Amino acid sequence: MTVDRSAPPEASEQPDEDWPRRGGPVLGAVAGAIPLGLGLATLWYARGLGFGRLGNPGPGLWPSIVAVLLVLAGAVIAARARVARDTEAFTRSTAAVVIGAASLAVYTYLFELVGFEIPTLLLLALWLRFLGGESWRVTAAVSVLATAGAYALFITGLGVPLPHLIGD
Numbered sequence: 001m002t003v004d005r006s007a008p009p010e011a012s013e014q015p016d017e018d019w020p021r022r023g024g025p026v027l028g029a030v031a032g033a034i035p036l037g038l039g040l041a042t043l044w045y046a047r048g049l050g051f052g053r054l055g056n057p058g059p060g061l062w063p064s065i066v067a068v069l070l071v072l073a074g075a076v077i078a079a080r081a082r083v084a085r086d087t088e089a090f091t092r093s094t095a096a097v098v099i100g101a102a103s104l105a106v107y108t109y110l111f112e113l114v115g116f117e118i119p120t121l122l123l124l125a126l127w128l129r130f131l132g133g134e135s136w137r138v139t140a141a142v143s144v145l146a147t148a149g150a151y152a153l154f155i156t157g158l159g160v161p162l163p164h165l166i167g168d
Contacts, residue, residue, distance in 0.1 A: 021088065021089040021091070022085075022087060022088065022089060023087035023088050023089040023090070024087065024089075025081045025082045025084070025087075026081075027081075027087055027088075027089060027090060028077065028078075028080070028081030028082075028084050028087040029078050029081040029082075031077055031078075031081070031087065032074045032075065032076070032077030032078025032079070032080075032081055033074065033078055034074065035070045035071075035073050035074035035077070036070070036071055036074030036075055036078060037074070038067075038070055038074075039066075039067040039068065039069070039070030039071035039072075039073075039074060040067070040071060042063055042064075042066065042067035042070065043064060043067040043068070043071070045063075046060040046063040046064045046067060047060065047064075048060070049063070051064060096131050099126075099130075099131065100127065100131060103123055103126055103127070104123070106119075107119050107120075107122075107123045110122075111163065112163060114165070115162075115163045115164040115165040116150075116151065116155070116162045116163060116164040116165075117147060117151065117164060117165050118165065120146075120147045120150060121143050121144065121147045124139075124142065124143040124146055124147065125139050125140070125143045128142055128143060151164070
């Protein structure tokens with residue numbers, strides 16, 4: 001019997017000891033290079049924001065701390081890639097992670113360009129309908145209610161100066 005290794009075993013089947021498929025050292029190195037690269041890029045952009053001091057942190061402090069953690073994690077993953085036995089191959093589920101990350105990048109761009117409401121609504125709709133498999137009814141209801149709730153909390157309630165379309 002041939003086992004489809006791109007999908008989990010059925011309940012009636014005995015799990016294969018090679019499922020999920022092993023990724024090997026190259027995919028392990030790629031998995032380490034991604035956070036390493038993201039961390040270095042974040043450090044590059046955060047350097048111009050200013051770090052400030054611990055008593056008076058600047059806007060670049062927290063992004064830099066997270067970036068250093070990403071660089072360290074990526075370096076450890078990449079260094080262990082050659083000897084690691086627990087790496088998994090990229091599967092169809094990997095595409096959902098890439099789409100989710102890319103959609104966050106587009107969201108941050110649109111957020112500054114057109115404001116808070118439309119990008120938030122679109123991001124939630126994408127994630128719920130296409131990544132989460134929800135019905136259109138649930139997608140519409142949750143997207144609208146969550147966007148309205150975030151607007152009410154951050155912009156109206158807390159007075160956070162987010163760019164937004166709806167008048168003050």
